[in-house]
Amino acid sequence: MIRRSDDQKGFQVLPRRWVVERTFGWMTRWRRRVRDYEARLNVSEAMILVAMGGNLMRRNAHP
Numbered sequence: 001m002i003r004r005s006d007d008q009k010g011f012q013v014l015p016r017r018w019v020v021e022r023t024f025g026w027m028t029r030w031r032r033r034v035r036d037y038e039a040r041l042n043v044s045e046a047m048i049l050v051a052m053g054g055n056l057m058r059r060n061a062h063p
């Protein structure tokens with residue numbers, strides 16, 4: 001986990017933060033993941049796994 005230091009002033013790019021933001025961007029390609037419509041946590045987790053699995057299959061099919 002990357003933490004911001006308490007003595008930091010102004011904006012500073014956090015290392016590896018772009019990896020998380022990129023992954024969230026990939027998940028929003030799935031219409032159902034754009035907003036969290038599921039009321040149950042296990043259904044939401046399953047949709048995240050489906051979205052990431054679809055992303056993985058698409059990347060393997062089109063290198």
